[in-house]
Amino acid sequence: MTHAGDRSRPSLLDAIHHEPLRERVAAVIREAIFDGSLHPGAPLVEKTIAEDLQISRAPVREAIRMLATEGLVDSVSYKGSTVRRLSERDVQEVYAMRRLLERYAVRQVIERGVDVSRDGLEGATSAMEEAAASGDIATLNEADERFHRQLIELADHELLLGMWTLLALRARHAIALRNVQIGDPAAVAANHRAIVDAIAAGDLERSLDLVSEHIDSGAQLVLDDWQDD
């Protein structure tokens, strides 16, 4: 699950240190999938993409293969690749696994007495509150994902983090398709604050319940009026 460098952190180095072409291509296609330019079922033809980007097929091919392992693309030997069609069941499975993994993370964090207020969660939480207050949905969503990622990171479990990262990608895919609208930003932020508090208080049962509930409601948001393509 060694996952290519963090593309969401465009540090100064990236300008110097040449990231392999396949990574950049994968990032381009991934974004196209998320922003809707590539709808589910759309064919990904190596030659076409290569010509569009004015490069050879090799890096395109590798990029597509990456996306396939990420679950964003379906590939069939000798036939071709298409943007994955997500069924309602797929979405349910993704969220079921997320719930399982995040609950496990919470358990680990509490058992090992990690200081959640100091080690990161605090930042994401207050960022969510600020974003909610100013009605900045984009930032809110970003902070939301950061919150959950940091929660997983606090469990200090590389394999867990790797698997969760894959799930997060697939969740983003589902969310992108449905253009999910958050009901009440302030409530979302408050939920996260409550989770932090419960963990900090060492209340395992309450933490698990809150996390489950939060993830289930997220799933519900995506699944409402879902129609299989």
Add this chain to the structure above:
Amino acid sequence: MTHAGDRSRPSLLDAIHHEPLRERVAAVIREAIFDGSLHPGAPLVEKTIAEDLQISRAPVREAIRMLATEGLVDSVSYKGSTVRRLSERDVQEVYAMRRLLERYAVRQVIERGVDVSRDGLEGATSAMEEAAASGDIATLNEADERFHRQLIELADHELLLGMWTLLALRARHAIALRNVQIGDPAAVAANHRAIVDAIAAGDLERSLDLVSEHIDSGAQLVLDDWQDD
């Protein structure tokens, strides 16, 4: 997690229907890792392997990349790939995730009232008992893995199955490195029988305990006298 065709089922078709070269190459390297020809840390040089197999670098390259996503190989851009070095922590993480996933599967199976005696577990279980009786360790191990795989399959959750499959590969890697010796074959078979019975009886708590215990003891077998490379 779309995983290349089932390589363990060499049907008649495989002779006709050309499986892409990369798959066969991946299978060869994977086996070499499991049987110890390629020890942890051993470099995987595309050109060398390609020449050994008398093919070009392209399929070798893709095969290595597959193994990397399976967690059997470490790849670093512009530097190269090596057989993954497994730390004690890696092994612990793999087994921790297996425990989490298999417990989840058990929960699902019981909640949904799947008929475990009819739908597959019975076959693997009795196969284990026979293998144990005749002292056939290889068959025992094979039936063991089949048992767990079928347990996961009964949960009817594709994503779960995909993630579990990855974990199983990594577990096999660890087991291969330690040449694990099973203490008492009959006891192992009996444990699985007990799990089937508990599930069939719908006894959730007992089923979870048995599964946890079984996986933990498996982990212990691998971890005994583990020395990080």
Add this chain to the structure above:
DNA sequence: CACGGACCGCGTGTCGACAATCGACTTCTT
């Protein structure tokens, strides 16, 4: 002798061309 920079070999990254496969369409046969 320590240190910094140019050089060089190794291996991966990328390229353009050719081969194999698949599915659909066409055509031949009865």
Add this chain to the structure above:
DNA sequence: AAGAAGTCGATTGTCGACACGCGGTCCGTG
């Protein structure tokens, strides 16, 4: 006209050659 065989276009699979990054070596310099 129906069915089977053959053909064709589109796309992936494989190939060999060249480009580039990386790390170690060797040399010059203070």
